Amino acid sequence: MPSNFSVTHDDVDAIATWTVVRAARELARRLAEELAPLELSPVDFGALVQLAAGGELNQAELARAVGVRAQSMSAVVGALEARGLVARGAVPGRGRASRLRLTDAGRDLLATAWPRVQASNAWFADDGDAVGRTLRPFTSRGTLRGAADGVA
Numbered sequence: 001m002p003s004n005f006s007v008t009h010d011d012v013d014a015i016a017t018w019t020v021v022r023a024a025r026e027l028a029r030r031l032a033e034e035l036a037p038l039e040l041s042p043v044d045f046g047a048l049v050q051l052a053a054g055g056e057l058n059q060a061e062l063a064r065a066v067g068v069r070a071q072s073m074s075a076v077v078g079a080l081e082a083r084g085l086v087a088r089g090a091v092p093g094r095g096r097a098s099r100l101r102l103t104d105a106g107r108d109l110l111a112t113a114w115p116r117v118q119a120s121n122a123w124f125a126d127d128g129d130a131v132g133r134t135l136r137p138f139t140s141r142g143t144l145r146g147a148a149d150g151v152a
Contacts, residue, residue, distance in 0.1 A: 020135070030123070034116045038109060039083075043068060045117060047076055048085060048102060048110045056089060056099035067139065085109060 013019060031042045040048075046066035051057060054065060063073035077100060080086045085106035089099040102110070121128035 027120075027123070031117065031120055034120065035113060038113050038116075040109070040113055043072075043076055044080060045110075045113055047073070047080060048106050048113070049117075051086060051100060051102040052107065052110055056101045058099055062100060080106070 028042050031045075035042065035045055043066060046068075047062055050062060050065040054061075057065065059073050059077055060070050062077070063070040066073065066076075068076070077086060081088065083105075084103055086100050087103050089101055124131050
């Protein structure tokens with residue numbers, strides 16, 4: 001049975017959520033290019049900067065703050081730990097989640113990455129202020145459900 005459904009590119013572009021998803025993928029690709037010389041991915045940067053901003057976090061808290069699944073964060077933390085950028089703190093008690101902290105090397109790399117990431121605000125006509133205000137409620141620190149349910 002044939003469908004009478006038809007859609008134009010203008011119709012597709014009028015769906016704000018789909019436009020944000022497409023833009024997020026492109027912006028993530030661009031940010032990855034900016035961070036590549038530092039051997040960091042956007043998620044790596046997110047983990048480092050969240051530890052810098054929030055102090056010690058466990059892996060689940062870090063995953064929520066970065067907006068990835070906890071299972072994905074395990075590999076990220078392992079790689080950052082192997083590079084000496086994060087360290088696990090001892091937590092007394094069996095089965096207790098260890099706390100992660102930024103090392104001096106992690107803080108130094110983050111200080112190098114920060115200007116590159118901050119410069120990405122120039123990709124937006126208003127230096128990102130309005131875009132940030134509009135999208136912040138959809139992040140894990142915003143008032144709506146956090147991004148941790150998203151894809152890593």
